[in-house]
Amino acid sequence: LTLSANQISSLEHISSCQHLSELYLRRNSIPSLSELKHLQQLSRLKVLWLAENPCCDAEPHRYRMTVIRNLPGLHKLDNQVVTEEELTQALKEGEELVSPPGPAPTSSTNGLTEADSEADPLNYSMEETNKIRAQLGMKLLPRDKFPSLSSPRETGDAPKRKTHALEAVLLLMKDLDVEELKIVQSVTESKLRSCTENTDDTLKPAARAPSHILTLKH
Numbered sequence: 001l002t003l004s005a006n007q008i009s010s011l012e013h014i015s016s017c018q019h020l021s022e023l024y025l026r027r028n029s030i031p032s033l034s035e036l037k038h039l040q041q042l043s044r045l046k047v048l049w050l051a052e053n054p055c056c057d058a059e060p061h062r063y064r065m066t067v068i069r070n071l072p073g074l075h076k077l078d079n080q081v082v083t084e085e086e087l088t089q090a091l092k093e094g095e096e097l098v099s100p101p102g103p104a105p106t107s108s109t110n111g112l113t114e115a116d117s118e119a120d121p122l123n124y125s126m127e128e129t130n131k132i133r134a135q136l137g138m139k140l141l142p143r144d145k146f147p148s149l150s151s152p153r154e155t156g157d158a159p160k161r162k163t164h165a166l167e168a169v170l171l172l173m174k175d176l177d178v179e180e181l182k183i184v185q186s187v188t189e190s191k192l193r194s195c196t197e198n199t200d201d202t203l204k205p206a207a208r209a210p211s212h213i214l215t216l217k218h
Contacts, residue, residue, distance in 0.1 A: 003028070004049075011038040022047040030055050033063070034097045036070050046075040062093065069094030 001014075001023050008028040014020070015038040023045060030053040039045060048071065050056060056063055067077055068090040074082050176184065 011035040014038060015041055018042065018044070020045055024049045025053065026050070027052045029053070033066055033070075033095075034099065036067060037097050037099050039071060043073065045071065045073060048074055048076070049078055051078045062095075065090045065094035066097070067094075070097050 001017065001020055004024050005027040008025065009030060011025075011030065012035075014023070018041075020042050021044045023039070026049050030050070033055045035055070039048075048067070050067065064077060064086070068074060068082055068086055071077075072087055072090070076082060
């Protein structure tokens with residue numbers, strides 16, 4: 001998972017990625033090594049790149065020993081192989097981390113009442129997008145960054161959810177680099193082919209005329 005240069009400050013939501021084996025977090029805003037407590041349950045994590053974060057500004061040797069002590073399953077840290085000697089040394093020289101403080105509660109309604117927030121399509125899509133960004137520890141977007149992309153309000157819940165999902169996707173795409181956009185393009189093309197095939201399969205039976213219908217000439 002590559003999340004470099006994304007202003008990430010918390011690793012809390014990465015703790016649910018149980019199958020994660022490689023994590024790249026260079027040039028983010030992680031303030032403390034205590035955030036690594038969120039990664040201790042990731043038994044398959046073998047590669048971690050954490051350099052160029054505020055939490056790495058301390059003495060380099062102590063920083064490396066602390067990370068290795070708290071994540072002893074790592075095979076490579078900051079592009080350097082973790083040796084058996086370092087694992088033994090980390091038990092003596094690394095610090096045992098404590099759990100980081102939980103995030104302060106924030107309001108996501110931007111001054112609106114709860115009822116107004118739910119009824120406002122623009123605010124709804126903003127909350128959807130910021131929820132995803134918060135899960136990745138990214139900076140939340142202000143309300144003025146959300147153009148109104150939705151058509152007139154739909155009457156059903158399902159169309160409304162689809163519209164909001166589309167808005168969130170379009171807004172998040174602004175943060176993707178070229179390689180990530182290529183992945184999105186590949187997935188989109190695959191989805192379109194699948195939808196087209198399903199549509200063709202649905203239309204084929206309707207195109208066939210029933211064999212028992214005869215055309216009569218007068």
